[in-house]
Amino acid sequence: MEKNVNYDPSFAQEVFENVDAGEEIKMCMNCGVCAGSCPLRFNMDYPPRQIFQMIRLGKRDEVLNAKSIMLCTSCYTCKVRCPRSIPVIDVMHGLAHYAIKQGILTRRDTANFGREFWNQVYRLGRIDEKDLPRRVFFAAGFIEGIKATLKYLDMGLKLFLHRRMKLLPERKIKGIQSLRKMLDKAEKMGKGGAAA
Amino acid sequence: MKYFLYWGCSLEGTGANFLVSLKPACEALAMEFEEIEDWNCCGASVSYAGANDLSIKVLNARNLALAEAKGSYDIVAPCSSCYIQMIKVNHEIQEDPELLKQVNECLTEGGLSYKGGIKVRHIQDVLYNDVGLDKIKEKVIKPLNGLKVAGYVGCQSVRPYGEYDSVDKPVVQDRLLEALGAEAVPFPKKIRCCGSGIFLPEIDYCLELVKDILEDAINHGAELVSTVCPMCAMNLEMYQGRINDKYGTDFDIPIVYLTQLMAVAFGLDMKKDAALNYNVIPPEGILQAALGH
Numbered sequence: 408m409e410k411n412v413n414y415d416p417s418f419a420q421e422v423f424e425n426v427d428a429g430e431e432i433k434m435c436m437n438c439g440v441c442a443g444s445c446p447l448r449f450n451m452d453y454p455p456r457q458i459f460q461m462i463r464l465g466k467r468d469e470v471l472n473a474k475s476i477m478l479c480t481s482c483y484t485c486k487v488r489c490p491r492s493i494p495v496i497d498v499m500h501g502l503a504h505y506a507i508k509q510g511i512l513t514r515r516d517t518a519n520f521g522r523e524f525w526n527q528v529y530r531l532g533r534i535d536e537k538d539l540p541r542r543v544f545f546a547a548g549f550i551e552g553i554k555a556t557l558k559y560l561d562m563g564l565k566l567f568l569h570r571r572m573k574l575l576p577e578r579k580i581k582g583i584q585s586l587r588k589m590l591d592k593a594e595k596m597g598k599g600g601a602a603a
Numbered sequence: 604m605k606y607f608l609y610w611g612c613s614l615e616g617t618g619a620n621f622l623v624s625l626k627p628a629c630e631a632l633a634m635e636f637e638e639i640e641d642w643n644c645c646g647a648s649v650s651y652a653g654a655n656d657l658s659i660k661v662l663n664a665r666n667l668a669l670a671e672a673k674g675s676y677d678i679v680a681p682c683s684s685c686y687i688q689m690i691k692v693n694h695e696i697q698e699d700p701e702l703l704k705q706v707n708e709c710l711t712e713g714g715l716s717y718k719g720g721i722k723v724r725h726i727q728d729v730l731y732n733d734v735g736l737d738k739i740k741e742k743v744i745k746p747l748n749g750l751k752v753a754g755y756v757g758c759q760s761v762r763p764y765g766e767y768d769s770v771d772k773p774v775v776q777d778r779l780l781e782a783l784g785a786e787a788v789p790f791p792k793k794i795r796c797c798g799s800g801i802f803l804p805e806i807d808y809c810l811e812l813v814k815d816i817l818e819d820a821i822n823h824g825a826e827l828v829s830t831v832c833p834m835c836a837m838n839l840e841m842y843q844g845r846i847n848d849k850y851g852t853d854f855d856i857p858i859v860y861l862t863q864l865m866a867v868a869f870g871l872d873m874k875k876d877a878a879l880n881y882n883v884i885p886p887e888g889i890l891q892a893a894l895g896h
Contacts, residue, residue, distance in 0.1 A: 500656075520801070
């Protein structure tokens with residue numbers, strides 16, 4: 408345990424200004440309810456409350472490279488239980504977005520999955536459940552893509568045989584052009600959209 | 604009772620048995636649905652990797668605006684991810700005039716606007732509060748005769764606001780199951796997350812989550828697990844083989860949607876209406892045995 412804690416507000420300031428929901432950590436009293444509530448807590452390197460404390464301590468690299476910020480299953484348990492009503496999940500998502508934007512891919516597959524998901528929303532307006540895993544599998548390289556496809560082929564086949572996999576590719580929504588204009592504007596206007 | 608139905612991407616694919624069974628089961632209860640024309644994806648729970656928060660809000664606001672332009676009915680979102688995204692964005696917009704202005708600035712780019720006048724509801728909410736248990740019981744002609752069902756609520760379907768049920772100790776699904784004649788077995792993991800949208804990329808961690816949930820349900824006597832979420836259904840059903848390989852377990856328990864059980868209990872067609880043939884782990888045997896008692 409460090410006896411003399413020195414707060415370095417520079418990274419906290421960066422988080423308040425550039426990370427979606429970043430300023431919400433000001434309310435954290437480090438009680439640890441979020442840490443105890445998270446389904447993937449045993450797989451995290453730092454629980455959320457510790458991430459928040461590390462932001463105050465100025466530990467920029469440790470926070471942005473933390474596995475924890477990429478492991479949110481979005482169950483909202485932390486948010487509904489936080490005694491100070493901090494939307495812990497929104498902060499974790501904001502931090503993940505900020506880290507990925509700077510090329511930090513601590514959990515490569517999860518980051519790729521999320522990015523491909525969003526790319527598809529932007530491209531089609533909807534999700535093509537066949538195309539998404541294919542793109543994620545092959546994002547890691549051709550050989551990896553083939554290996555992953557073979558690994559999950561049984562599942563895809565079962566879903567198809569039980570009428571739970573559409574055969575045709577998903578078509579663009581009619582208003583795709585106008586949707587893209589809206590999203591382009593939001594990307595520029597939003598806080599987490601600011602370039603690092 | 605008329606509603607907008609926003610079923611989302613999964614219910615046309617991996618969660619098709621939810622949508623196929625929902626329509627006839629709800630129509631039997633005199634519910635009427637109108638599709639939100641040209642709806643878009645809600646962004647689910649993983650879009651933050653590629654999008655900032657405002658983009659995700661605008662994405663959902665487009666659907667809200669499309670609905671508002673067509674009528675004032677409540678939107679029913681059966682998929683829990685669609686539900687939580689839409690209700691969260693809607694609340695935030697309604698509570699913050701400055702945010703509503705920002706969102707509308709973006710919507711205007713595509714020729715839309717949103718006033719904030721629409722309400723978003725979960726399917727369990729409207730079944731329990733608008734239709735009511737009495738009316739559901741009236742429709743039951745093939746009661747499930749005490750079939751032991753674990754009502755797996757998951758996480759997102761009752762959150763983040765707990766508008767119609769407790770966020771930590773939910774009971775609505777259990778009451779609905781009981782109305783169909785089933786016995787809702789209590790099991791503590793009913794609100795434990797299954798891994799949701801990051802299951803596939805984080806499979807090594809998430810298999811254990813599902814193993815614990817299934818174990819808990821079975822240890823409390825469940826013969827069947829019901830759910831109201833396409834991610835829960837997918838993760839709980841499709842990965843049982845992989846869990847068995849990894850942990851030496853022998854799970855083979857059917858995972859059905861609440862609306863499939865409704866269709867069965869209402870005496871509708873087992874295939875056409877209840878869509879039981881869509882399930883990879885077949886539930887017919889267990890259901891036939893229960894009905895035949």
